[in-house]
Amino acid sequence: MRQDREGEVQVANAVFMFPGVGSHYSGMGKYFFDNFQVARETFEEASETLGFDMATLCLDKSHKAELDQLQHAQTALVTVSVATYRVFQQEIGLKPDAMLGYSLGEYSALCCAGAFGLSDALRLVKARGEIVSEHAASVDGTMAWVTNLAPAAVEEICANVSEMGEPVYVSAYDTPLKTSISGTQAAIRLAGDLVVKQGGIAIPIKMSGPFHSPIMQPAADRFLNLLQETQMRVPSVPVIANRNALPYGTSETVADNLYQQLVHPVRWLDSLRYLLEAGLTTAVEIGPKNVLQYLLQAVAPDVLSCTYDKEKDVRKSERMLVVQQEDYPHIIAQCLAVVAGTRNHNRDGADYERRVVNPFRHVQNAWEERNASGLATSQADVQEALQMMQTALEAKRVRQEERERHLRDVLGRKLLKIQA
Structure with missing residues (x-):
């Protein structure tokens, strides 16, 4: 059972995806700005960094034409994506095992993974938008x-x-x-x-240039100096690079990959395949629209996926990603079924009785008593059942990979938030 310092039990193999230009729209981020202080603080940080009101640019529909300009679309997308990520962590708290972003979205992913701060990300993105726009206009x-x-x-x-x-x-x-x-x-x-x-x-x-191709080499060369002047750190969470569909390594590779990204194709398909081979089970699109969720479904329709953008997405994501009280009875029933149906490889009878039979009977009896009396199932009951299952499977000499698979299946790939 994977349990972090905040007492949350979650399954592994979750990835966060950050959208690129084309996913922006007038009004994006409004739900988060209106309802969460951490989002408003993110917009304020962006406004202070860039010297204009980011909230007005993103939320006021009379500024749509300005938002559609590449340099503004890029800074706005990073701002909204980072604000969305911060709200997501505050409200849901699912920790990703990897991140990736589509083109411009790679900056959002790297920022959220701690490779650089939001102010540095915005300054880079603003310059990137200006440089590539100028070069695209000249060719x-x-x-x-x-x-x-x-x-x-x-x-x-x-x-x-x-x-x-x-x-x-x-x-x-x-x-x-x-x-x-x-x-x-x-x-x-x-x-x-x-x-x-x-x-x-x-x-x-429409309104594009020959991006992600060798034609953009002069723009990439201009941008390289700015990248090299920015302090980069190794991402705290693996970030998959557009350029080669592999995780970033050293801090030096951050600047190099972002430089190379301008003249090489976005290898999104290979990035998804890399993550699928690593065991990807859950994906969350952090930011406007659901373009990346659509691309993922075209490649791996069985992966659990959602987007975190508007209020309806937030409600849906919480139900999909976090164990709800109505899930409790099913989880306990599944724990009992897994233990009862798993072959035993432990020849120590006393150890088997102590770590499998007795805990199983305790959970089963309590389960039957609650059902007979109509009592509600509590989170403590679920925790006990999960712990019983993990201990019993370990005692039965079940391999760790199989134990993790059972935990993933029993929780329905959801996060169990432990209440204090």
Whole structure:
């Protein structure tokens, strides 16, 4: 049973996902700003850092055009995502085993994992937005989404078009049948025609540049100095890098990955596959909209996932992620069933009687008495049943991985908050 210092029991293998540009919208973060002091303090910190009112930019719909400007969209998304994360930890408290963010969202993930503070994140993101916007405006480039084609087919199309003298590159690998491409305007048109001929769909991305491609190298070089001047720390939680779909290592890799991110494709699909191989069971999208939840479901529909954005999402997430009182009877029944149905490998009869039989009978008798009398099941009853199951499985010589799997299944992949 995994229990942290606050007395919470939770399952492992939870990941937090932070969205990138395109997920922003006017009014984002309003529920958190209106209802949680920690969110308002986050908005205030952002306003002090950037020198303008972040709440007005995000919440006032008359500022939508300003919000849609890349440099403002980026700082606003980081602000709202970090505010959302802080509210989530205050209200739910589920600790992630890993984090990742899509493009700009990688800054939110790194900030929440402690690689740098919010002020540094905002200063970097503001400069990043200005630099890439200026460079994008100086080149004849754009992007497009490609669906219904495998990545290898899209790579081949890009290679063929580039050989014609119009550079185009895969700029994001999202799902097995969804990528994005970046290149010159002419290259995107040529590539789009080939995509359609092969049965795919090409959708131009408006108001964009050739992001996450070698065309952005001059912008990346300008941005590198700012990255190197910023104090970076090793993330306290593993953060999966867009560039190579692997966890950040040393503090030096933080700046390097963020530099390389500007000219390399977002390897979102590979990042998800890495986490799935590591045992990912639960994913929470922290921030506006549910784009990343949608991408995850296209890759791994069985992973428990939710988004944490609006009030309805907050209520749904709490029910999905935290054990509710109505779950208590089922958890105890499952604990008893697991112990009764698990094979014993312990040949020490006295030890088996002491650590399996007696605790099992105690929990079973109490369970039957409550059912017969109509008494409500308490959290203490649940804790006792969980402890009985873990002790009994250990006594039966059940492997740790299997014990953890049983705990995960019994709790329904939820967090059990222990009340003082």
